[in-house]
Amino acid sequence: MSQLVQRAQEQIRQAIEAAAQRAAQAGELPQTPTGAFSMEVPADRRNGDLSSNAAMAWTRELRQPPRKTAEALARHIDLTGTYSLRCEAAGAGFLNFYYGDSYYADIVADVLDKGDQYGRSTIGAGQRVLVEFVSANPTGPMHMGNARGGALGDCLATVLEAVGYEVEREFYVNDGGNQIEKFGLSLDIRYRQHFGDVVELPEDAYYGADITQRAQDFAAVYGDSYLSCDEKERRAALVAFALPKNVEEIHRNLERYRIEYDNWFYESSLYKNGEVDRVIALLKESGNTYEQDGALWFKATQFGCDKDFVIVRANGFPTYIVPDIAYHYNKLVTRGFHRAIDILGADHHGYTLRLHAVLNALKIGEGRLDFVLMQMVNLMRGGEAVRMSKRTGKSLTLEDLLDEIPIDALRFMFNMRDPGAPMDFDLDLAIEKSSQNPVYYCQYAHARICSLFARLAEDGIARRSCSSEELALLRAPEERELITLLAALTGEIAEAARCYDPARVTRYCTELAGQFHRFYNVCRVKGEAEPLMQARLSLCACVRDVLRNLMQMFKIDVPEKM
RNA sequence: GCGCCUGUAGCUCAGGUGGAUAGAGCAACUGCCUUCUAAGCAGUGGGUCGGGGGUUCGAGUCCCUCCAGGCGUGCCA
Numbered sequence: 001m002s003q004l005v006q007r008a009q010e011q012i013r014q015a016i017e018a019a020a021q022r023a024a025q026a027g028e029l030p031q032t033p034t035g036a037f038s039m040e041v042p043a044d045r046r047n048g049d050l051s052s053n054a055a056m057a058w059t060r061e062l063r064q065p066p067r068k069t070a071e072a073l074a075r076h077i078d079l080t081g082t083y084s085l086r087c088e089a090a091g092a093g094f095l096n097f098y099y100g101d102s103y104y105a106d107i108v109a110d111v112l113d114k115g116d117q118y119g120r121s122t123i124g125a126g127q128r129v130l131v132e133f134v135s136a137n138p139t140g141p142m143h144m145g146n147a148r149g150g151a152l153g154d155c156l157a158t159v160l161e162a163v164g165y166e167v168e169r170e171f172y173v174n175d176g177g178n179q180i181e182k183f184g185l186s187l188d189i190r191y192r193q194h195f196g197d198v199v200e201l202p203e204d205a206y207y208g209a210d211i212t213q214r215a216q217d218f219a220a221v222y223g224d225s226y227l228s229c230d231e232k233e234r235r236a237a238l239v240a241f242a243l244p245k246n247v248e249e250i251h252r253n254l255e256r257y258r259i260e261y262d263n264w265f266y267e268s269s270l271y272k273n274g275e276v277d278r279v280i281a282l283l284k285e286s287g288n289t290y291e292q293d294g295a296l297w298f299k300a301t302q303f304g305c306d307k308d309f310v311i312v313r314a315n316g317f318p319t320y321i322v323p324d325i326a327y328h329y330n331k332l333v334t335r336g337f338h339r340a341i342d343i344l345g346a347d348h349h350g351y352t353l354r355l356h357a358v359l360n361a362l363k364i365g366e367g368r369l370d371f372v373l374m375q376m377v378n379l380m381r382g383g384e385a386v387r388m389s390k391r392t393g394k395s396l397t398l399e400d401l402l403d404e405i406p407i408d409a410l411r412f413m414f415n416m417r418d419p420g421a422p423m424d425f426d427l428d429l430a431i432e433k434s435s436q437n438p439v440y441y442c443q444y445a446h447a448r449i450c451s452l453f454a455r456l457a458e459d460g461i462a463r464r465s466c467s468s469e470e471l472a473l474l475r476a477p478e479e480r481e482l483i484t485l486l487a488a489l490t491g492e493i494a495e496a497a498r499c500y501d502p503a504r505v506t507r508y509c510t511e512l513a514g515q516f517h518r519f520y521n522v523c524r525v526k527g528e529a530e531p532l533m534q535a536r537l538s539l540c541a542c543v544r545d546v547l548r549n550l551m552q553m554f555k556i557d558v559p560e561k562m
Numbered sequence: 563g564c565g566c567c568u569g570u571a572g573c574u575c576a577g578g579u580g581g582a583u584a585g586a587g588c589a590a591c592u593g594c595c596u597u598c599u600a601a602g603c604a605g606u607g608g609g610u611c612g613g614g615g616g617u618u619c620g621a622g623u624c625c626c627u628c629c630a631g632g633c634g635u636g637c638c639a
Binding site: 038040042043044047051053056059060065066067090091092093094137174177178179182204293294295297306307309310311312313314315317319320321324345346347348349350351352353373375376380416417420421422424426429436437438440441443444445447448451452453455456491492495498499504507510511514517518520521522524525526527561562 | 564565566567568574575576578579581582584586587588594598599601602604618619620632634635636637638639
């Protein structure tokens with residue numbers, strides 16, 4: 001929470017502790033309680049602006065009914081020097097506090113004063129964090145899972161930046177291992193078929209039209225000159241030709257999606273710089289491996305896994321997890337990030353256990369590697385699940401989605417649910433330009449405020465800074481609710497960062513927009529007496545700035561007119 | 563079999579570290595524009611919080627158990 005909000009709560013907490021001491025001295029409590037208690041903003045505003053459960057938390061310690069304790073505390077409390085004017089015992093034993101006008105006035109002044117820095121904090125200062133996300137397989141086009149992962153990873157990185165972490169965004173290009181072999185093989189077959197060779201794709205090869213296209217493009221450039229080559233050489237040439245094109249396409253699509261990476265990290269670099277061999281050596285040295293059936297096994301059962309697993313196959317090639325171990329070694333040791341965060345599909349959860357086990361065995365990255373597992377996306381159209389593209393009949397790609405749905409809607413709506421929850425994505429809703437669409441709902445609130453300012457400017461009226469006394473005129477329930485919501489922003493962003501859930505921020509936007517619409521409907525600005533009009537203009541400016549900042553953070557357009 | 567995730571209104575979902583009468587939006591119905599954008603607001607109806615136990619001043623939230631759905635459990639990635 002913001003320093004102001006925190007200070008306000010701290011003052012009252014101390015007043016409660018002092019009251020407990022006095023009540024004990026006066027014999028109204030059996031002893032001075034020492035247990036922990038909490039302060040919270042009640043859901044129902046009739047229960048005050050701030051509430052404490054102290055009396056209830058002390059029930060056991062004091063061995064008396066909480067209501068009795070609360071009444072004693074309320075009698076002895078001294079609120080001098082706090083924002084609260086009044087305290088009462090309520091319900092089962094709550095202590096409810098009611099703020100004076102100055103609290104609300106100070107919040108508004110604080111928001112305006114901090115400007116686009118409002119809501120940010122320094123929790124993560126000095127900590128370098130690497131967020132790796134999407135990392136789509138470069139053997140083909142991106143799919144739906146990459147769409148959610150992209151919006152999630154990019155916005156999570158932004159949220160972490162907002163609480164002070166030094167963040168880098170990274171895309172890991174899997175340009176090594178078995179899948180590249182398969183990629184080369186598939187291209188090779190298509191290339192040969194192009195020139196009339198009667199060869200069939202094996203069962204587990206890539207069948208996509210994109211592969212055929214790449215093979216034909218290759219043929220257009222090099223003709224049949226590679227037919228006579230050694231198979232290995234031909235496949236290497238095909239991969240060298242097609243892979244950069246795929247990566248470029250991925251790059252281009254993500255750019256359209258407004259995602260900018262700091263690094264494109266290639267798996268192949270880990271073989272070149274020796275880190276793959278290095279982690280195998282380290283694992284052997286650690287004494288946690290053994291040989292069996294010609295393969296090298298890792299003693300995973302000693303690190304909490306169900307069974308041991310192979311890290312180097314009998315054919316001498318490492319399994320997929322080895323470059324990944326080297327990659328995380330590179331993140332946490334070589335590059336020295338304090339923390340690494342990987343965004344993965346939930347189907348990788350078994351993998352996360354195995355990777356953690358290995359890193360623990362190597363004694364690196366303990367507690368420094370976190371996974372965000374996201375559940376599946378179900379695309380819905382007309383109330384029914386869609387998996388295929390309407391246009392091509394093939395499975396839906398990220399590019400199809402970018403063609404059909406506004407980027408604003410994609411980025412916003414993929415960040416409306418907790419990553420761990422499966423999600424229905426309503427395509428009809430995403431393209432709808434109406435109040436039902438949460439993106440428009442938020443943008444509309446912003447546009448309304450901008451328009452209000454524009455209208456007043458026509459009459460020669462501009463916002464000026466207000467005195468505390470003027471801001472204290474904001475006393476309508478709708479104004480108070482709005483200010484309370486503004487006061488909660490810093491805490492909300494911090495919470496989003498703590499639990500890796502940017503959806504908290506988009507939901508906050510929706511809530512703020514809704515609260516503004518309610519305010520706007522009840523409280524007029526234009527035509528009110530000058531001091532009140534100015535105070536309300538200040539409040540409107542707060543809401544406008546906060547909405548704009550949050551949407552811009554998530555790279556969503558914030559139009560001034562709609 | 564074992565592990566992880568999910569189960570809250572007809573639908574899509576909120577409900578930090580346990581707190582007061584479980585909340586929004588959509589859909590349905592009823593109102594509100596001669597004054598700042600009606601892409602908005604207000605109101606009405608709608609619930610065995612998957613079931614059952616337990617912990618305590620107090621459980622949608624924590625523990626146990628069962629049910630239903632998704633995913634994982636390769637010398638695939």
